[in-house]
Amino acid sequence: MSGPLEDLRSYIGWLESRGELVVVEEEVSPVLEIPALLRRLMYNRGPAVLFTRIKGHEGWRVAGNLFRSIDTLRAALGVGRLEEVGERLTSMFTRPPPTGFTEKIRALREVGEASRYTPRRVGKAPFTENVVESSRGPLRLLPAFKTWPRDGGRYLTYPLVITRNPLYGTYNVGVYRVMLLDGSRAVIHWQIHKRGAEDYELHGGERIPVAIAIGSDPATMLTGAAPVPAPMDKYLFAGILRGRGVDLYELPNGILVPANAEVVLEGYITRGEEAEEGPFGDHWGYYDKPRERYPVFRVERMYYRSNPIYYGTVVGPPPLEDAVIGKAFERIFLPLVRVLLPEVVDVNLPEYGVFQGMAIVSIRKRYPGHAKKVMMALWGLGQFSLTKIIVVVDHDIDPHDINRVIWAVSANVNPSRDVVVIPGSHTDALDPAQEAPAYGGKLGIDATRKLPEENYGGPWPEGLEEDPATRRWADDAFKRLFAGLGSR
Template sequence: MAYRDLRDFIKKLKKEGELKEIDYPVSSYLEITEIADRVIKAGGPALLFKNVDGGNIPVAINLFASYKRMAMALEDDPDRIGERAAKLLKPEKPVGFIDKLKKLVELKKISDIFPKEIDKRKAPCKEVIMKEPDLSKFPILFCWPKDGGRFITLPLVFTKDPETGERNCGMYRLHVYDRKTTGMHWHWHKVGAKHFLKAKKMGIKKFPVAVAIGSDPAVIYSATAPLPEDVDEMVFAGFLRGKPVEMVKCETVDLEVPANAEIVLEGYVETDEFRFEGPFGDHTGYYSLPDFYPVFHITCITHRRNPIYPATIVGKPPMEDCYIGKATERIFLPFLKTQLPEIVDMSLPIEGVFHNFAFVSIDKRYPGHAKKVISALWGMGQMIFTKNIIIFDKDTNVHDIGEVIWRWGNNVDPKRDVIFSEGPVDALDHTSPLPFYGSKMGVDATRKWPSEGFERDWPPDIEMDAAVVKKVDEIWDKLGLPKKKEKKNPWSWGV
């Protein structure tokens, strides 16, 4: 059953004991960040601050900051979601009458995930219309001491291709300059920036933008998902929630937003206006430095009568975005496998902030197979930003950092097994000599074969005789020794 909206999800978190409501007065200036950061790193609950800056607008944070809450948000195990999505991409051909009927049912389900427009009078986000917009009325966070100002950190930014009309929804932070303007942090690799640049080339001076703050969790997650450019995030959200996203037209721009949003900012970006945005304490654990970005002018704000302001904070991992990223890893792994079926598993470790490391295990079948996979991954979607890709044999648990380091150290001759490439890098990578462009490293950490030029014998792993293992298992309790800790699943989604 799909969540109706953000508050329906919060209600579910409270029922499951995953939410802590805080009535004690706190400040949106640094204090909420410090509290939320401590709670995240202690594995604590989602937080709902009900007395922020002496106002009556609650701040919700840490909503997705655990594997269990992430699975609750998506209403399923992300691994299962990925399998369902991959099956839709690669459906089996029906062979008989019953199979054809089943396919018709599946097609009907697909048609039911497309967003639908509703009447403005029925949209909760239209309960209050501020024709004189004022961002100062909302408890927008000042996250870290050296930030350039307050930032809206969980915005759903809607644009349309000015030529085709195709919709995009991305999550790009907004640096608040004053009551009516913010920065628009469009990385130039993102679709929102692509729409902006196309508008600029077409001579459009005021490019329409709408920003929804607070929707149901499937919609929020979809804004972060690394979807192909031609896939509407609201269709993907419909797939996740098993129900269409209800959209409503804006008041002052020709765009639609989720009707269940808590707050909506409408306006435009001047295509010839840029301003310093930042610095900002970012997910890399460092401040991203100030740079020129477009300016978002707000022409109207609509919101619920008693809105909830959702936010997130980023910084040194683990943070809330790590759990969102881990869900993305599992959901999109089956998509990678449709293109590279030799992939067995993949881990984007939290410590690598998702673009610094990818550990990949493969079913190696021919000489140079690992290097082929490295090159292929660098050519796929947002994997182009991955700075280090390390390939292992299929028997390696890529989620066990200890095993990864052990295999990497023992299986690699640096001169032979390391390759370098150059190309696009993440906009937040502060190590590259040029913005957006730098080097990457691929490592073949698989066992080497004679057909790869390795003439020596490759030593076998040390393993105990199976019969001895069985016998010791049988007598273990009689020895009075502590039981061996079992290696558990790297995450517990809690569903």
Template structure:
């Protein structure tokens, strides 16, 4: 395990995991496009046996890490896709350090250690006492430690000398940072003080994407070791030479801290750090229980405390080994999200705010612009000759896919403390993490699958999960084909579907309200004693040719072997077509248990692509219809307004340009 980003680059190079790109490249679209294509190619080296077992369809992807050494407009190299494969994630987290003789490998080695710590067995002998001391003694070394100096401050630039355009900040997708490109009026941000780059074609739409953002709660102002010190990963838009726009979701700790400072009427100190210990980016996204510090967790992964040095212009400590640190203050006087310049009653944008976005997001769609606070930068510090780390998010798999799968595996022991029915779980690629979770349970009592669903919907960040599928433990939760086969055979739409209203991911564009809508649970377990018996699955497959012959249907394909779940691509988006098809499908001799209506551009013969669009473009309450013997979902793109159900449809974002979800169609 190497201590700094520079050491990690050397380790990747020695392992054949790094490609150095020496020809000139542009930070505007070109670097991101090359990283997007690389992420969908085979990785150079196989990962652990655990990774291959837990992700049988995608474990071999990720390509290589890319180090661009000649970036136009900047003297700094850009590292991207550094954590974009199972092997590189395992290297970054130091998985080998946790492997014990005869024990699991990869992420599961760390998960086993976490399980040991949260459920320690009481020692029964002097030898076991000694063994326990040896296991727990290293924890004394993992809290962050204060240091006087750090390489992150070898070069210090403050005040008017700061020029953020010297950093190779990336523009990843064509519509990034351009509200007019997604239907909003141009010039919304014209009056924002210091936003002097928004109309510059070489600087507009550029985002810091791979920083760990350090904040504290206002109640800890002046405290030497603030217990609230939080590390999160949020996108940050470049809007001026000394101005940024900070995007965070309402439930993020950074946003909660900002609200505490806003209540006091004071700007919030912030440090936006890039690089440092290779596990720090993962620590920043880890869904930790309340009271557990991201820095403490990073220290656990690397086996020692993260060294922290005082920032130069804000009252915070920052990672001493970081490559670059941007210091500043977040304006406290910005209004909340939910502002629309097209609404005559919305009032002005207001001081301290910026209409941030759009941004090509991990959902595979552009997240639409909204009001977020401005960061006024007071200093940029760095080591000499720093490397600028970046990532690109979009249609999976990308770098964040492998980070998310590490979260899935490492936090299974903690998840099981609040969902004890769950034997294993999977966050499938087509669900983009917040849209789907597959749970495997050992069923012993009636309605146990329903309990497991609601455990997820009450479990921290998993509470935003739109679709929960529950299978018996004899079904491999990591095998999407096996899971969909179980859903088709065992989930009767009349008895085995759970619909609940609740909070959803704020990036879910299909939700009728911002961050709120309907979730769906599919019980694909065998019915047990005391449960209503589901109807037997039809014995013959659905006639796909009959579906293809229906007016308006472009193509139809089965999503699993039995043909009881089907996807249809349609030529048009007229809402009435869904009602007509529901009647026609219900009249078939063998109707499908579930029919999913998709847009004309979706390749329904690729199940992962079809399932991705189903979950992304559908609210299960508003867009579900029943037909004789089954259900139908209208998951086509929609126009804003009111749906036939009477529920609202919000602004619909465009799909991100680039490679489709899943494996590259041709590899090289």
């Protein structure tokens, strides 16, 4: 693959060329049927899919399970390791300053090359081929999903909601579910901690311009779900993720949108106009409770490419497609976490921990209280701060090896000393176990070996290790005597 994938169509073509896409020609409905098939595909780690006959939506196609595996994402972004993307952001902080002439020239060249990540404004976009004005109820054309039987309506489940930060002028692109109210009105479920909600709050006016894009190149689509620290421009981040800047097209309402989008909704929110949202079966595996009020988005017009492709996902009991997306960000943002907290060795956001449920963090521990310092720092760090349970282990425990983590928690934790419970804190807005939306408790478990200061002044017991001579002899003898068994 030379250069980044240009748009959703080239991504789908690329998946097909790799044997990772199935085309379904049988007619299927976006109401319950497509979501049920997508869930089965995702639970079985199946291929991506393109449905070509959509009940009630002639002329539309629906793509699904596009982010099917970490390997697919790595290949689509053209990187060997996802961490490389984060390192593009942090490399400046993690190597010695250039001193010699050639190093300085190289550093200058790198700064110049970084400009290739910046977005470019273009005067044409294929989505302007078809325009439907608000009076014709454009939202009814979209094959929006109803994902679970008691969902309150039909939803855009992977929309890129685009707003502008009024203080910095930078753009946010956020994946926030959008519930359709009728042909021209929808409710945007941007939770209180998210950048879209903040852009809206900070905007001084009565009428806040907003755009929603559906379907783009994989890097731009992923950017919508990426926890990029505000106020960094998400289009700039998309360029870093893609390895080349994104093309942007300016809508009449002044909002820049990805020129390669399949569908664009141009509209606005009137300050204070809200509607009840939900119920919706969410990524925690429950219908949300209680129902909350969110801003109403009024569509002025909808644009779409000819022969349009709609993309949607399904959330529910893990692990679904969002688990792969979460894993990708765990890797991509690790270098950034390590710039801020250099003691962090690795992080695991387990698939079944639904992003904000649980994080396991290994650290190079140096001083008493170090594990708790890391917990406190992470609970103050961007969207990491929404994590409910943080388990900290020593650097020699692989946080992805759940059994080793269970051993560390079982052997190293004294519950009366090593467990931190913080009541009344900020939490994920949908966490079903908390006392109120976005408000509840946190749990920290320090499963590191304790220093004397942390261990009532006493030493930590010595770890078990064979003496080198016995180890060498036994490794050899074991292979000889018990051939075919593992090497542990």
